[in-house]
Amino acid sequence: MSISFTDDILKEAVIKADIYEIEALPTDDEIEHEFSNEFERKMKKLICRSKTRSPVGGMAFLRRRAVALIAAIIILFASAMSVSAVRAAVFEFITEVYEKFTHIFFDESRSSQDAADGFAIYEPAYIPEGFELVNKKTDGLVLLEYEKGDEFISYSQQRLENVSMNINTEGVKLEELEFKGLPAKYYSNQGVQNLLWHDDKYTYMVSSTLDRDTVFKIAESVEITGTDLSP
Amino acid sequence: MFYVANRILNDERLAEDAVHQAFLKILENFDKVGEISCHKIKSYVVTMVRNNAINMYNRRKRYAAIPLEELKFSIAEEKQEQTGDLDYLAEAILKLPVIYKDVLTLKYVQEFSNEEIAKMLDISEATVRKRLERAKRRLEEILEREESADVN
Numbered sequence: 127m128s129i130s131f132t133d134d135i136l137k138e139a140v141i142k143a144d145i146y147e148i149e150a151l152p153t154d155d156e157i158e159h160e161f162s163n164e165f166e167r168k169m170k171k172l173i174c175r176s177k178t179r180s181p182v183g184g185m186a187f188l189r190r191r192a193v194a195l196i197a198a199i200i201i202l203f204a205s206a207m208s209v210s211a212v213r214a215a216v217f218e219f220i221t222e223v224y225e226k227f228t229h230i231f232f233d234e235s236r237s238s239q240d241a242a243d244g245f246a247i248y249e250p251a252y253i254p255e256g257f258e259l260v261n262k263k264t265d266g267l268v269l270l271e272y273e274k275g276d277e278f279i280s281y282s283q284q285r286l287e288n289v290s291m292n293i294n295t296e297g298v299k300l301e302e303l304e305f306k307g308l309p310a311k312y313y314s315n316q317g318v319q320n321l322l323w324h325d326d327k328y329t330y331m332v333s334s335t336l337d338r339d340t341v342f343k344i345a346e347s348v349e350i351t352g353t354d355l356s357p
Numbered sequence: 358m359f360y361v362a363n364r365i366l367n368d369e370r371l372a373e374d375a376v377h378q379a380f381l382k383i384l385e386n387f388d389k390v391g392e393i394s395c396h397k398i399k400s401y402v403v404t405m406v407r408n409n410a411i412n413m414y415n416r417r418k419r420y421a422a423i424p425l426e427e428l429k430f431s432i433a434e435e436k437q438e439q440t441g442d443l444d445y446l447a448e449a450i451l452k453l454p455v456i457y458k459d460v461l462t463l464k465y466v467q468e469f470s471n472e473e474i475a476k477m478l479d480i481s482e483a484t485v486r487k488r489l490e491r492a493k494r495r496l497e498e499i500l501e502r503e504e505s506a507d508v509n
Contacts, residue, residue, distance in 0.1 A: 135442070140450055151403070
């Protein structure tokens with residue numbers, strides 16, 4: 127007998143198969159591999175390159191997508207670089223300023239237990255009126271995106287361990303400050319305001335086309351909303 | 358990502374290269390990638406890493422034990438409870454050789470055009486069309502085989 131399926135059914139099945147496969151990928155803890163120094167060097171260089179690229183066209187839509195993509199790549203990269211179960215409890219921002227970008231990473235200053243106690247989910251309680259949540263991810267990291275016309279708000283939260291990021295700060299001032307009693311950095315670039323801060327477990331970032339005060343107001347409202355206990 | 362590449366190449370150094378090259382390609386296609394919604398990013402990156410690993414595998418194919426057209430990559434366990442045709446079809450997709458599964462993913466999950474897929478995978482548009490056709494044919498064959506097995 128002949129078995130056939132429509133394009134729509136095939137599309138649904140491909141999406142389903144893709145979900146099965148992504149869900150079946152082992153966690154970082156299950157993969158015992160120490161990346162070579164050469165690989166780490168090449169990947170850091172690549173991330174530097176990605177951060178110094180300007181989004182095409184300067185449209186808010188593309189700026190938002192670029193922020194989301196870079197956040198996703200940093201998260202994936204951070205996962206790829208995770209080689210040890212023992213992590214540090216206290217991290218310090220280390221900043222290296224280059225000609226076109228600023229490299230931020232965290233210095234581990236004392237060891238503690240690993241992150242097996244779940245991922246505490248923090249989300250902003252305040253989002254300005256009229257903004258619609260267009261993307262949400264809360265498993266193992268938090269990534270929220272809101273849109274209102276050409277304006278966007280992006281919030282991300284991820285574990286500190288092995289996080290290393292480069293931000294395009296060419297021609298802009300990277301401001302160091304204290305936020306909620308925690309070390310923070312603020313910078314404005316290409317019409318996007320960014321606030322980055324961290325506690326002893328997570329790094330948080332609010333990026334938006336809205337003004338500085340609103341970005342701080344959103345960041346101020348970030349509070350714990352749950353815990354993801356999945357491995 | 359490393360795991361995905363190493364499953365195909367079975368060589369840690371080459372797998373690292375495949376991961377690095379995939380990210381290079383993602384950067385080259387930045388304008389296209391920027392339009393992928395966040396929840397599809399991981400799937401896209403996995404597909405690109407896998408494709409780079411396949412290309413490396415292909416370059417070494419004269420030493421490879423399995424022809425590229427038959428190279429499988431399935432890490433998802435078969436579902437114990439299949440609730441309908443869609444589940445059967447999804448299971449069949451997981452059994453496809455990777456070169457067919459990847460074009461299906463880029464076409465239907467990421468919703469890229471044939472031209473965009475060709476650029477990302479470094480193949481011609483004709484090859485993309487051919488792989489999509491063959492993927493569908495292979496799926497029908499898999500489903501027919503399984504149906505026969507169920508009857509028997």
